Amino acid sequence: MKSMMFAVAGVAAILAGAARADDKVTLQLKWVTQAQFAGYYAAKDKGFYKAEGLDVTIKPGGPDVAPEQVLAGGGADVVVDWLPAALAAREKGAPMVNIAQPFKRSGLELTCRADTGIKKPEDLKGRTLGVWFYGNEYPFLNWMGKLKFKTDGSPDGVKVVKQGFNVDPLLQKQADCISTMTYNEYWQVIDAGYKPEQLTVFNYTDEGVATLEDGLYVMEDKLKDPAFVDKMARFVKASMKGWDYARAHPEEVVKIVLDNDSTGAQTEHHQTQMLSEVNKLTAGSDGKLDKDDYERTVKTLLTGGSDPVISKEPTGAYTTAVTDKALGK
Numbered sequence: 431m432k433s434m435m436f437a438v439a440g441v442a443a444i445l446a447g448a449a450r451a452d453d454k455v456t457l458q459l460k461w462v463t464q465a466q467f468a469g470y471y472a473a474k475d476k477g478f479y480k481a482e483g484l485d486v487t488i489k490p491g492g493p494d495v496a497p498e499q500v501l502a503g504g505g506a507d508v509v510v511d512w513l514p515a516a517l518a519a520r521e522k523g524a525p526m527v528n529i530a531q532p533f534k535r536s537g538l539e540l541t542c543r544a545d546t547g548i549k550k551p552e553d554l555k556g557r558t559l560g561v562w563f564y565g566n567e568y569p570f571l572n573w574m575g576k577l578k579f580k581t582d583g584s585p586d587g588v589k590v591v592k593q594g595f596n597v598d599p600l601l602q603k604q605a606d607c608i609s610t611m612t613y614n615e616y617w618q619v620i621d622a623g624y625k626p627e628q629l630t631v632f633n634y635t636d637e638g639v640a641t642l643e644d645g646l647y648v649m650e651d652k653l654k655d656p657a658f659v660d661k662m663a664r665f666v667k668a669s670m671k672g673w674d675y676a677r678a679h680p681e682e683v684v685k686i687v688l689d690n691d692s693t694g695a696q697t698e699h700h701q702t703q704m705l706s707e708v709n710k711l712t713a714g715s716d717g718k719l720d721k722d723d724y725e726r727t728v729k730t731l732l733t734g735g736s737d738p739v740i741s742k743e744p745t746g747a748y749t750t751a752v753t754d755k756a757l758g759k
Contacts, residue, residue, distance in 0.1 A: 452485035453661050458506035459491045460644065463691045465705035466613060467510065467644075468683050469532060469712065473672025475686045482664035488690070493595065498524055501649060508662065513642040513727050514568055518739045520747055525650035528642075528748035530666045530756075531723075532673055534715040536640035537707065538569060541616055542607035542630040543600060549630060551577055551637065556585060560593035560600065560608035568739045570609070572730045573639040597622065613707035617700065641727040643711075645719070653749060663755035670717045670756070677709045718753040 459467050470488055473479050479486040489506060491497060497509035498519035508529070516526040540559065542548045548557065554577070561570050571581065580587030591605050597618045599605035610616040612633075619629065634640040646666065652658045676683040684701045724747075731739045 452480065452483050453664075454485045454487070455479075455508065455661065455665050456487045456489060456506045457665075458489045458495070458497050458500045458509040460497050460510045460512070461491045462693070462695070463490045463687065464614075464696055465684060465687050465701045465708055468676040468687050468705050468708060469669055469673030470510075471672070471686050471690050472675045472679075472683045473668045475689075476672070476675060478668040478671045478675075479665070482668045484661070484664055484668065486665070497647075498526060501526060501647065507652075508646055508648050508665065510644050511647050512566075513645060513724070514566070514731055514739050516645070516647050517728070517731060517744050517747055520744055521740050521742070525746070526647045527650045527653060527746065528645045528719055528724075529648055529653075529662055529752040530646040530669075530717040531642060531719040532646070532670065532715055532717055533642070533644040533711045534713065534720070534723075535711045536633075536635050536643050537612040537614075537711050538566075538634040538640060538643070539610045539612060539616060540570070540607050540632045540634075541600065541610040541619060542632075543603075543624075544628050544630050546606045546630075548606060551632060554588055554607070555579060556588070557606040558589045558591055558604070560591045560605040562593055562595070562609045566609070568731050569634050569639045569641050572733055573634070573637055575733060576637075576639065613704045613711070617703045617707075621700070638726075639730050641730055642719075642723055650746065653751070659751060659755065662752045666717050666752055667756040670715070673712045673715070676705065677713065680705050680709065716753070716757060718750060718757070719748050724748060 457470060474486055474488060497511045498515055500506050501509045502519070502524040513528065516528065520526050546557065548554060561567050574581050574588060581590050583589040591599055593599055593609055597608060597610070597615050600608045600619060601622050610619065616631070620626070648662060680702070684698060684705055687701055688696055688698060728743065732743070
């Protein structure tokens with residue numbers, strides 16, 4: 431009788447342990463381990479995910495990793511991506527849905543050498559401009575459309591150079607201006623020897639053509655499961671706590687990022703610069719997508735030159751159900 435009681439107690443303990451097992455979540459980043467994703471690393475390191483009953487795996491990205499493909503293929507539960515790429519994937523049959531928007535502002539810029547004489551957008555006419563492609567060119571094309579500049583290299587327009595993910599075209603004077611992010615490539619130019627006064631910088635937000643950047647996306651069919659919505663709500667809640675922590679403790683969080691960089695490629699100097707700028711983009715965000723920002727992005731993408739990234743107004747591309755639950759609404 432006593433042995434039976436112990437057996438029952440043992441089974442109960444096992445079942446209780448199973449009930450308490452943390453829910454597994456795999457997050458795919460848009461790029462390599464760096465301070466652009468500091469909030470997620472902070473949330474994991476400081477136990478914020480654990481406190482929400484989550485066991486989170488963070489997968490770095492890179493030049494050969496497309497978050498849209500990883501998500502559609504089942505390689506992650508949630509991904510960090512830019513809205514243009516997500517909407518393009520949705521239109522092509524991979525229905526991604528924005529569940530949260532930690533980045534409140536865009537960090538995309540066009541950085542020019544001041545010695546070219548470029549001081550205002552109109553001065554870009556006839557210039558050679560470095561532009562990122564693979565979906566990142568649409569804000570640029572929309573901006574040029576607003577300025578009525580052709581992008582085919584004609585005299586009354588601009589010449590476009592496909593820019594890699596570096597600043598070489600500016601440093602080697604192959605281009606008058608290049609694409610930069612406030613938190614990354616701009617500082618690479620500075621570190622290469624340029625002073626701020628030697629540069630003219632146009633911010634896409636200021637020009638009215640910014641699109642939403644680092645948001646959190648899942649596949650639409652997963653949202654039919656209330657348990658998945660609850661899991662994502664806990665994930666978003668803990669992630670936003672991580673971003674709050676990154677703003678309050680930047681020095682500590684830079685070290686957390688570096689500890690997670692298995693390549694050893696990142697430096698404390700560059701990551702400190704990066705987090706300082708990234709924190710400006712997440713400031714004031716509670717994770718909820720702003721409808722006006724979303725609609726501005728869609729409008730930009732629909733009118734982005736002769737080959738817009740989407741051909742029609744999307745439906746169902748975002749939900750506030752997850753952030754409402756995360757925020758206790």
